[in-house]
Amino acid sequence: MSGTLYLIPNTLGKRDEADPLADVIPAGVQQVAAGLDYLVAENAKTARAFLKKLGETTPLARPIQQIEIQELNVNTRADALAALLAPLRAGRDGGLLSEAGVPAVADPGADLVRLAHARGIRVRPLVGPSSILLAVMGSGLNGQSFAFNGYLPVDANERAQRLRELEQRSRKSSQTQVFIETPYRNGALLEAMRQHCAGTTLLSVAVDLTLPGETIVTLPLSDWRPERIALHKRPAIFSLLAL
Structure with a gap:
């Protein structure tokens, strides 16, 4: 059975160190994101920054360096999308993390979501700031x-x-x-x-x-x-x- 592709919202910009993530990302969404060991993101560096901020309040299932992050951006070729879904087809859950706001809206992740539907992979959008x-x-x-x-x-x-x-x-x-x-x-x-x-x-x-x-x-x-x-x-x- 295929895993689930979770669509994970991000903050809309860099927040002050004292600002809790819960102000814009619900606790339930944080828990789902913290439990994943595979992410597709527009930029790996900012994805790790998100995970670091997330880990301040919600324990990560694995250390950040053990979480697999693959990049998907405007330079990603269409024939590379299937490989990004391979872990999910093998049964792992994964997350599509936006650079800012919600994934797949004004975001290159839309093509990956469409392919996930075509491949019979469950897609679950999560609540966050748009x-x-x-x-x-x-x-x-x-x-x-x-x-x-x-x-x-x-x-x-x-x-x-x-x-x-x-x-x-x-x-x-x-x-x-x-x-x-x-x-x-x-x-x-x-x-x-x-x-x-x-x-x-x-x-x-x-x-x-x-x-x-x-x-x-x-x-x-x-x-x-x-x-x-x-x-x-x-x-x-x-x-x-x-x-």
């Missing part, structure tokens, strides 16, 4: 209908066109459009929205969710100024609703 859902919750925008669009184009002209398309879709369907950006380009994205979207369109920006510097601001684009919120190099979620 920056996308937290941002929508805190935005005050339409939470009945929203779409996550990932990253927008880097090219300025293509990005402007995409923003206009998303604004039009939002206005037509009253649907909140959610997207992200590489942290050092946050300011450029905000300026592009101010230039290419209507002033009446609502924009919510959520940064450092669940962390000490957490800030959420929702305003019409006509009222947005760069000084409203410090964006440079801070993880941010952008949510847009055209009225």
Whole structure:
């Protein structure tokens, strides 16, 4: 019988040493993660950091150096996925650990989860912080209908066109459009929205969710100024609703 693939959420950023993991990762999830000896993670180094933090409150089944960690990231070839599931097909339970937040959402782990289903491996998602859902919750925008669009184009002209398309879709369907950006380009994205979207369109920006510097601001684009919120190099979620 195959093992189970547990989808293990991670924190949304580096936490202060004094902050307990239980603030964002439930105790039951910690117990499951601590009992595994096989993990697939985007980065082995950060996976070991997660295990170290986990071990401060929940004893690990094995020392960290004895826990097998395999990497899965944007550079992983599709034909390498089957090997990552081999331990589970042999009967071991394993975990897919996100770099931040929940696995397989805006995360390269989705392909592994799909293959696990195809191979008859049980998949069990575990509760944890999702920056996308937290941002929508805190935005005050339409939470009945929203779409996550990932990253927008880097090219300025293509990005402007995409923003206009998303604004039009939002206005037509009253649907909140959610997207992200590489942290050092946050300011450029905000300026592009101010230039290419209507002033009446609502924009919510959520940064450092669940962390000490957490800030959420929702305003019409006509009222947005760069000084409203410090964006440079801070993880941010952008949510847009055209009225």
